[in-house]
Amino acid sequence: MVRSARVLLVVLLTASALLGPVVPATAGTAWEYPEFPYPATTYQEPFRGQFHFSSQSGWMNDPNGLVFANGLYHFFYQHNPHGLEWDTMHWGHATSPDLVHWTQKPIALEPGVHPGTLFSGGGVVDRDNTSGLKTGPLDPIVVFSGTNGVSIFVSNDNGRSFQAYDKGRKQIEIPEESRDPKVIRDDARGQWVMVVWSNRGGNGVDVYTSPDLLHWTFGSRYAADWLFECPDLFPLPLAGDRRWVLTSATGEYVVGTFDGTTFRTERPQPKKMNLGTTYAGGTFYAAETFTGAPDGRMVQMAWQGGNRGSSWTGNATFPVALGLVDTPDGPRITRTPVAELGSLRADSRTWRNETVRDGHDPFAGILADTYEITATFDVASATAGQFGFALHSRGDGSADRTVVYDRAAGTLDGKPLPPTGGEVSLRLLVDRGQLEIFSGDGLFSVADNVNFDSAAVSQGIRLFATGGQVRVKNATFTRLSTSWGTAQPTLESTLAGPWHAAGGSWTDVGAGKQAQVTGDGFYLSASTAGDAEYQGDVRLGTARAAGLTFRATADGAGYTANVDTSGVVKLWRPGRDIATYPTPIAADTTYHLRVRTTGPRIQVWLNHGTAPVIDATDDGYASGRFGANAYQGSATVQNLNTGPAGFTSFTSGPWTAVGGTWTTTPDGVRASSAGDGFYLSDREGTDFTYEGDVSVTNGAAAGLTFRAAADGAGYTANIDTDGLVKLWRPGRDIATYAAPVVEGRTYHLKVQTAGSRIRVWFDHGATPVIDAADTTYPAGRFGLDAYAGNAKAQNLTIT
Known part of the structure; x- marks a missing residue:
C-alpha cells in the first residue's frame, strides 16, 4: 500500500500537476452499497490499454485480494472511484473467466460501509469452510485489510457484497506501523499463513498462522531493509522439490524454505523479478499473486502507475505465470504471460531466417495498434552493433518507443541480458498505454507505460539493424483484439451472453x-x-x-x-x-x-x-x-x-413497496432503504403465526411486519445488528432481546399473536425470546421491513 510520506508526496504532487486540485473522495452508505459510480465508457480512450486492466474510471493502485473463486478470477484493487488521485481508499473489483476478459464490478469494500482504513491486503477462498463463515452454496471469499493490525471481511455471494467480521475489530493487533496482510493456504500443514509488513525498528514481515482464518498466532519475523510494503509469500516447484518465495512491493525477492512458522534463506541478497521502474507510481509495483488458481498456477499481476487517461489513473500488468529455475546465481523467478492471451489473437504473420539490414525490413508495411511480437536473433553472426524494434513508428523515422539490443553492452532495453547459445529471444506485448518485454525464457521482464499514438499514421513497426546486419531466425507478429465488453458489470442475470x-x-x-x-x-x-x-x-x-x-x-x-x-x-x-x-x-x-x-x-x-x-x-x-x-x-x-427460483411466500395479491427499493433475486426479495422501508402484501390477519427468514446484508435491521396499515404503520419484529431482536411499533420499542446478530447471516423469526399478546421466537429457538403485550394495532397487513441498509427475506409463511 502506498503510504510513506515521501512516496505519497511524489504521487500526489505529480497527480496534482497533471490533473488539477485534489478532490477528496467520499464515503458511502450501507443502503446504497454496493456503489457503481462509473460513467459509461467504450474503453476506447487514447492510451487506454485494450488487454491491460484499468479501472472504468478513477484512480487505482495496488492489486488486492486476488483470488479464483466459484469459477471466476477476482481482481480487487486499491481505488479512489471519485477522482484521479490517491484519496480515501476503496477496494475496486473486477472479474474475469480467463484472466484476459475483465468486467468492472461495483465497489467491494467501501468507507462508511466497511470499517477501517481499507488499505492493501490479500484474499483467499475458504473452500473447506475452515472459518465457519459460509452461509450459502458458494465458497466464501475472505479478505484481509487494515493498518497497525488486521481486519477481516467476508463475501458469501462471490464478491457481490462483503461484511465485516466482528464489526471490523482487528483480529491481529500490531502496535507498530503495519499494513498489507497477504494470506495463503499451506496445504502441507493444514493451516493458513499470513505475512504482514511492519516497522519493528526497520522493514520486515511478521509471519502468522491460523487453522481457521480467524484466530492467528505469531510465528516469526523476517527483517530486511529491502522488504518494504506489500509482501507476498508463496511456494513454487523447483527440480522436484518445493521452495518458498518472499517478495516486496518493489518486486525484489528471495528464495528459501518455510517450516510452517519461519521463513529462511541461504541467499539473503534479493533479486528483482521485473526491471521496470519499481517505485510507487512507477511501472511495476505492489505485485500480488492469485490464491486458488486452477492447475496450481501461481499467477501474478502488479500496479503500473504511469498510465493516465482522461478518466482513469493507473493500470495492471498483464497476468503472468510464475516459475522457478536453477541458475548459476541461485534459484530465480521466471515470468511468462498466461496462455489465455491466445484468446485475443487475430491475424498473424511469421518469418524465418530473414537477414535484417538497411533496405530490408520484414515488418515494413505492417500497421498495428495492439499486438504481440516474438523474435529470435542470431547474435553470434550479427555485425550490427544494435538491432531491435521501433514501435508505433512514422514515415519521418520517429517512433513512440524503441526496444534495442546492444551487442557490445550485452543489454536489452538497457538492461543486462547476455546471449544464450549465441541467441537472444524477445517477446513484446504492445498495448495502447503499456509495453511489456520478456526474454530469457521468462528470466528477463520489463514493464513500461508508453503513451502510444494510435493514429493510423503512427502505427508502423520497424525492425532495424544499425551498423550492419542481423539474422532473425524466426519472428511472429500477431494482432491482439480488445478484451473489454464481454460481460455484464451490474445486470444480475442467469441468462447467457453476449447481450x-x-x-x-x-x-x-x-x-x-x-x-x-x-x-x-x-x-x-x-x-x-x-x-x-x-x-x-x-x-x-x-x-x-x-x-x-x-x-x-x-x-x-x-x-x-x-x-x-x-x-x-x-x-x-x-x-x-x-x-x-x-x-x-x-x-x-x-x-x-x-x-x-x-x-x-x-x-x-x-x-x-x-x-x-x-x-x-x-x-x-x-x-x-x-x-x-x-x-x-x-x-x-x-x-x-x-426458472422458478425467487421469492417464496404465502398466498397474496400483488405486494406494494412503501419506502426503499425492493427487488427479487433467485434467493429471495432484497431491500435497500435509508430509513424504514416496508414491503406489504394485501393479506391481513388478527391472530396468527407468521414466520420467515431474514438477514441484514449491510446496515442496521430487517424483520417481519404485521397488523400493519397500508403505509406500514403496525408492528415489526426485527433483527438488529446492534445485537438485538426487537419488537416495535411507531413511537415505541415494545421489547428487546440481546442476540448476536451478524451482517450477512440469515436468521429465522417467528411471531405469534393472540389478542394483545405478541410472542417472538428467534432462530428456531424452543421458547420465545420476547413475550409482550400491546393493544395499538388489533389487525392489519403482513409484510417486511428493512431499516438503514440492505436486507433480504425469504420463505414467509402464515398459519
Missing part, C-alpha cells in the same frame, strides 16, 4: 441496466427458449413503459410483458396488444414481473401475487430470445432470471 442492444442506449448503473430510448428499445441475451418461466425487476424513470421480452428475434420482435404508466400491465407483440390488466403504475417504483409460457398460453404475474394478472393465448412466436424492453424514456431492469 446486445436493439434500439436505444443501454448503460450500466448501480441498479442494473438502464435504457434511454425514444421509441421501443430492446436489450437481448443469447439465451433462447420456447416454454419457460422468466422473471425480473423493472423500474420506470421517465419511460412510458418497460418490461420483459421473450421468444424474441435478434431485433426484439417477440412478446413483451410490461408495466405502462397509462395504468396497466400489458402483454403485447408487434402489431397487437394481447391483454392488459389495470393497476396504478408510477415512476421511480420497482415492479417485479414473472412470465410463464406453455405452448400458446402466456401467464403474467405482478409483484409476487399468487394469481396471474394476465392469462392469455397467442401463437405469434413459438420460441426466441430473452431480454428486456423500454419505451419512450429511461428505465432500469435488473435480476433477469429464468
